[in-house]
Amino acid sequence: MLKILMIEDDLELAAILSEYLEGRGISVTSYDEPYTGMSALNTHHFDLLLLDLTLPNLDGLEVCKRVAKSKNIPIIISSARSDINDKVQSLEFGADDYLPKPYDPEELVARIHSILRRYQNNSSDKKQQQSQKVFELKESNREILYKGKSLDLTRAEYEILAHLIKRNGAAISREEISLSSPSINPESSNKSIDVIIGRLRTKIEENPKEPKHIISVRGIGYRLDSNIK
Structure with missing residues (x-):
């Protein structure tokens, strides 16, 4: 089963998404506080990070930057912020996708699987290159x-x-x-x-x-x- 870490301070939305994704075979661990969420990344394995931008104590853009620098994990930004600069910065800081709220959860599922396929293919290519390094x-x-x-x-x-x-x-x-x-x-x-x-x-x-x-x-x-x- 896929394991996703969600950092989202909208508890109602987090509950709705968690229930929907788990119904699609995706396990979700959710935190509404960014530092707690980042700490979980250091102690547990997750296949993908679903990250809000408007968070307490630390802006989501900074979370994205820190995670991308320290972890090899796909990141999807899920945000109601419509400023194009937020989208551009998210991608520059290491996010793999930006999904503006509101959105259909079915689209989120499709994007999750699409990104994970790309990561798996890239990982296989790297392993093959390493194995061929004489x-x-x-x-x-x-x-x-x-x-x-x-x-x-x-x-x-x-x-x-x-x-x-x-x-x-x-x-x-x-x-x-x-x-x-x-x-x-x-x-x-x-x-x-x-x-x-x-x-x-x-x-x-x-x-x-x-x-x-x-x-x-x-x-x-x-x-x-x-x-x-």
Whole structure:
């Protein structure tokens, strides 16, 4: 069952909406005080926030801003305030929709489901992108993860692979590689760079003789293919 947090100081309207939504399979927890409602967000899981703007102690626009900054939750503004600036600010502060009162509760149900579908699709896309992330560069501690596991790299190996990751699939010359790697003497021969590349391949390729990630580019140097193999 979907769980919605409603912050609404009109107790009669809150009761009517709660009864209607619960009849549609949507559980509603309602608060008429914004600070109490925001506190509930920190202790309970909710799928969506239905938020009034005219509230005691703290304006709904400020509530919207604070929640959007701290929580990944869809927000629908439900307000009788007709000023276009309120609508614009609500959306700028992070609201996903603005429903002016009065409205048909059936429209509210449709908007709730529409927004949640978008959130679920975005969440699935993000998870898929994360699962396909073969190389992860953590510059703060000079670490590179390959398929989620930390690679045991020498300083020169780290510098070269990090540069290939940053260049995002572009073909990189051996000269550029040497200049971007403080551990490598700029006057080093191409052979020494090829040796380091060879060592990297043994650490990330299933078959170093037929590399699928660090690809040789004829007449230039190398490029990194970070697709899952």
